[in-house]
Amino acid sequence: MSAAEKLQVQTDTAEALFSVRDLTRLYGPEKGCQGVSFDLYPGEVLGIVGESGSGKSTLLSLLSGRCPPDRGSVSYRDSNGQWVDLYSASEAQRRTLLRTEWGFVEQNPRDGLRMGVSAGANIGERLMAQGVRNYGELRAAGLDWLKQVEIDPARIDDLPRTFSGGMQQRLQIARNLVSSPRLVFMDEPTGGLDVSVQARLLDLLRGLVRELDLAVVIVTHDLAVARLLADRLMVMRRSHVVEAGLTDQILDDPQHPYSQLLVSSVLQP
Ligand SMILES: Nc1ncnc2c1ncn2[C@@H]1O[C@H](COP(=O)(O)OP(=O)(O)O)[C@@H](O)[C@H]1O
Numbered sequence: 461m462s463a464a465e466k467l468q469v470q471t472d473t474a475e476a477l478f479s480v481r482d483l484t485r486l487y488g489p490e491k492g493c494q495g496v497s498f499d500l501y502p503g504e505v506l507g508i509v510g511e512s513g514s515g516k517s518t519l520l521s522l523l524s525g526r527c528p529p530d531r532g533s534v535s536y537r538d539s540n541g542q543w544v545d546l547y548s549a550s551e552a553q554r555r556t557l558l559r560t561e562w563g564f565v566e567q568n569p570r571d572g573l574r575m576g577v578s579a580g581a582n583i584g585e586r587l588m589a590q591g592v593r594n595y596g597e598l599r600a601a602g603l604d605w606l607k608q609v610e611i612d613p614a615r616i617d618d619l620p621r622t623f624s625g626g627m628q629q630r631l632q633i634a635r636n637l638v639s640s641p642r643l644v645f646m647d648e649p650t651g652g653l654d655v656s657v658q659a660r661l662l663d664l665l666r667g668l669v670r671e672l673d674l675a676v677v678i679v680t681h682d683l684a685v686a687r688l689l690a691d692r693l694m695v696m697r698r699s700h701v702v703e704a705g706l707t708d709q710i711l712d713d714p715q716h717p718y719s720q721l722l723v724s725s726v727l728q729p
């Protein structure tokens with residue numbers, strides 16, 4: 461099924477998972493993000509692209525409940541089918557969501573891992589937050605997830621700081637996915653890595669996203685990453701979304717002059 465058909469089917473048959481209206485937070489004129497609206501469907505990957513300073517990380521913070529907007533709303537349909545208005549919910553509710561049904565993969569794995577505890581403890585933490593107390597079960601999940609992210613399970617008792625950057629990033633992904641989130645936010649997840657390591661991580665991410673039917677909002681300035689992972693794209697410039705649509709359409713036939721510039725500048729050697 462093509463991305464277009466997939467989108468069509470989802471729009472027809474499935475209720476949105478995540479709904480955003482007029483989301484705005486400005487730190488200065490055209491600094492931040494403004495007037496952003498979209499719906500995200502289960503299993504759909506939305507890429508946010510645009511040059512540095514265009515507002516991508518600001519938007520992701522607003523979407524993921526980390527920073528309140530000046531105006532606008534973010535709603536999420538939880539696993540009980542109830543719509544939750546993120547910024548009317550309590551701080552405790554938002555935190556619970558982030559630890560259970562959502563995940564957040566930071567660009568820098570040091571921000572998303574607990575560097576002072578073992579790889580296994582990093583993976584087990586969210587399960588413990590969900591009430592799993594059985595040591596054998598936590599250990600088994602740790603071993604299983606290390607394998608899934610292609611880290612030698614024999615490293616389960618090692619500290620993350622003994623891992624390479626690529627391994628740390630894979631551990632951060634395992635730590636997020638172990639609790640079976642339905643929606644995962646990622647801010648430049650391959651940004652700090654060598655090109656060869658990036659390619660492998662991207663393959664792994666793509667496999668996991670499909671296998672687990674994850675909905676993802678991924679920020680990247682790298683259009684190759686967007687092409688590989690995203691069904692749909694939003695192009696940001698100076699706090700505005702200037703173009704949104706299917707990834708192939710935007711990358712192969714951009715309509716807005718800024719999208720055209722963005723796409724063509726990548727093609728130049
Ligand atoms: N907490 C903040 N305080 C003041 N200005 C900020 C803050 N966060 C972001 N900005 C400004 O908002 C603009 C967009 O930043 P950001 O969302 O980080 O862009 P991007 O992720 O696309 O590089 C930039 O001009 C940045 O300096």
Ligand SMILES: [Mg+2]
Nearest residue numbers: 513516517518
């Ligand atoms: Mg950013």
